[in-house]
Amino acid sequence: MTFLTKPSELKSPTSIKGLILGDTNNGKTTLALSAPNPVLIDFENGLSRVSKQWQSISMQCKSFEDFLNFLNSKEINQFKTIVIDPLGEMADQIKAYVIKNDPKSSKDGRKLYPAIGNEFKNVWTILKNKGLSILFVSHTEEILKNDVESLKIRCEGSFIKNFLPTQMDFVGILRRKDYNGKTQRFLDFQKNETFTFAKRWRELEDIIEVPTNTIENKFLTNVIWKNWEEKNKKEEEANQNYDSLIEELKTKISSIDDVDTLNLYYSSIYNQHEKLWNSHDMEKAFLNDKVKELDCTFDKKTKEFVSNKKEEVKTEEAKKSEVVKDE
Amino acid sequence: MSKYLITPTLINAYQYYINDEFKSPADSRADFLKTLSKEKFKPSEVMQKGIELEDTIKEISSSDFAHRSFCDSLPEDNIEQRDITMLILVDTVKGGLWQQTCKKELKIGNQEFLLYGKMDVIKRDTIYDIKFTSNYELGKFLDSSQHLIYLYCTGLPKFQYLISDGENYWIEDYYNHANIENEIKSKISDFLGYLENDKEAKEMFETKWISKQN
Numbered sequence: 001m002t003f004l005t006k007p008s009e010l011k012s013p014t015s016i017k018g019l020i021l022g023d024t025n026n027g028k029t030t031l032a033l034s035a036p037n038p039v040l041i042d043f044e045n046g047l048s049r050v051s052k053q054w055q056s057i058s059m060q061c062k063s064f065e066d067f068l069n070f071l072n073s074k075e076i077n078q079f080k081t082i083v084i085d086p087l088g089e090m091a092d093q094i095k096a097y098v099i100k101n102d103p104k105s106s107k108d109g110r111k112l113y114p115a116i117g118n119e120f121k122n123v124w125t126i127l128k129n130k131g132l133s134i135l136f137v138s139h140t141e142e143i144l145k146n147d148v149e150s151l152k153i154r155c156e157g158s159f160i161k162n163f164l165p166t167q168m169d170f171v172g173i174l175r176r177k178d179y180n181g182k183t184q185r186f187l188d189f190q191k192n193e194t195f196t197f198a199k200r201w202r203e204l205e206d207i208i209e210v211p212t213n214t215i216e217n218k219f220l221t222n223v224i225w226k227n228w229e230e231k232n233k234k235e236e237e238a239n240q241n242y243d244s245l246i247e248e249l250k251t252k253i254s255s256i257d258d259v260d261t262l263n264l265y266y267s268s269i270y271n272q273h274e275k276l277w278n279s280h281d282m283e284k285a286f287l288n289d290k291v292k293e294l295d296c297t298f299d300k301k302t303k304e305f306v307s308n309k310k311e312e313v314k315t316e317e318a319k320k321s322e323v324v325k326d327e
Numbered sequence: 328m329s330k331y332l333i334t335p336t337l338i339n340a341y342q343y344y345i346n347d348e349f350k351s352p353a354d355s356r357a358d359f360l361k362t363l364s365k366e367k368f369k370p371s372e373v374m375q376k377g378i379e380l381e382d383t384i385k386e387i388s389s390s391d392f393a394h395r396s397f398c399d400s401l402p403e404d405n406i407e408q409r410d411i412t413m414l415i416l417v418d419t420v421k422g423g424l425w426q427q428t429c430k431k432e433l434k435i436g437n438q439e440f441l442l443y444g445k446m447d448v449i450k451r452d453t454i455y456d457i458k459f460t461s462n463y464e465l466g467k468f469l470d471s472s473q474h475l476i477y478l479y480c481t482g483l484p485k486f487q488y489l490i491s492d493g494e495n496y497w498i499e500d501y502y503n504h505a506n507i508e509n510e511i512k513s514k515i516s517d518f519l520g521y522l523e524n525d526k527e528a529k530e531m532f533e534t535k536w537i538s539k540q541n
Contacts, residue, residue: 121408146346159495162465166497196466202484202502242451277452277483281424 015133022174035220037080043089054217064097085137088155117159171199185210203231253286330439330538335473363531377459388421423450429480441538453485474501
């Protein structure tokens with residue numbers, strides 16, 4: 001029995017962490033509720049704005065304590081996705097909670113904001129450990145910086161704003177375009193100077209059209225989650241192939257036990273395999289270790305490795321013969 | 328025609344000089360010229376902290392003994408945030424290769440360049456670069472040429488900046504894409520365009536940045 005796991009044996013996470021941004025009333029909450037089996041943590045009565053047929057089970061959150069209690073209850077286990085909406089209101093409730101628990105030090109902004117950050121980090125750790133998918137929904141604001149409009153998360157406290165997006169698997173903005181009386185909506189994951197913290201995994205398109213719901217509200221499940229699963233499947237396969245290749249290279253190089261075999265490997269096998277990711281660098285590293293182990297150096301002229309030991313032996317022999325000559 | 332060396336440090340130094348709003352123009356220029364002259368200079372306090380952060384991560388992640396010793400030194404509960412950050416960063420790069428070089432030739436018009444870089448860590452399909460900063464802002468490295476050049480030279484699919492202020496950490500992800508060569512060309516062209524109007528800098532570039540691989 002082993003306690004250890006190879007990277008390729010690690011199962012890819014089935015849960016996704018995402019942040020959906022957008023203007024008020026453009027359907028962010030409805031979109032978030034299209035994730036698999038969601039529960040809405042409703043910090044600002046947003047469910048009332050969602051069409052009846054797309055509504056989900058929710059927790060009408062009046063305080064941060066309510067939310068913490070829910071996280072610690074068994075009720076949460078029946079869901080696959082937790083939707084927190086909106087992030088800014090959640091941050092406000094954390095602030096109220098911190099002030100309530102430590103009114104004295106909360107009067108000092110230098111203590112209050114780090115305390116809010118720490119509380120957020122704690123709840124983030126609890127949320128992650130639940131193993132559920134987590135979706136945050138947030139309003140945005142635009143700030144002009146160096147003549148460039150820059151998109152920001154509408155939320156108090158810079159820690160949450162800076163920390164959260166970097167923890168997400170995707171950060172996208174739901175945009176709306178109206179023309180010829182038709183409305184089209186897009187999820188935009190395109191990182192640029194306006195939207196500096198956009199995020200997606202490599203296999204996801206930069207911009208994806210979000211269709212209007214007719215029969216069901218399943219866009220995130222059918223498109224984003226499906227893409228995530230396919231990506232994970234491919235990644236697992238690639239990881240297995242990579243590990244087999246590295247193991248093969250390692251075994252071949254570790255079986256080299258003299259300079260002649262080393263030269264044979266270098267001239268006919270080295271750098272010949274079909275490269276996968278950093279496999280050639282790994283091969284080079286294994287070979288360097290072997291070169292050190294066999295105590296040899298590379299002769300650039302002959303393009304062969306030469307044993308340093310032989311040199312030493314020769315030198316000693318030469319010394320002996322010199323001694324004999326002197327005598 | 329000479330082939331010139333282009334590194335992320337050079338392009339970033341130029342961009343920093345052009346966009347800098349914090350230092351005086353003279354200080355900014357002095358920093359830019361120092362990079363162009365390839366002079367060795369004493370690292371600033373932030374740079375020194377970055378070196379120390381990288382060294383610590385390297386030390387702990389490169390040997391099982393050091394890793395175990397670090398874990399054993401932590402209390403069973405109430406682990407401090409900076410230690411959690413260290414553990415996460417160490418686990419991310421553990422098993423990777425450190426300080427590998429990458430290079431690739433690039434032609435812009437008739438001029439040849441050799442793109443060159445030294446990567447902090449390369450592990451499986453990802454290049455990692457460790458950054459220390461005392462004031463992190465989202466998308467801080469969006470404009471950096473480092474991820475572009477390393478991704479282009481290696482052909483690897485992913486690049487991550489592992490950023491820390493010693494206490495917290497942030498990760499910025501970048502991916503290889505079809506337009507990466509054009510993005511690099513555009514950055515180099517901007518730089519070359521600037522040199523046309525800065526005789527001193529141009530002279531330095533033309534004398535100090537000639538590639539030995541001609």
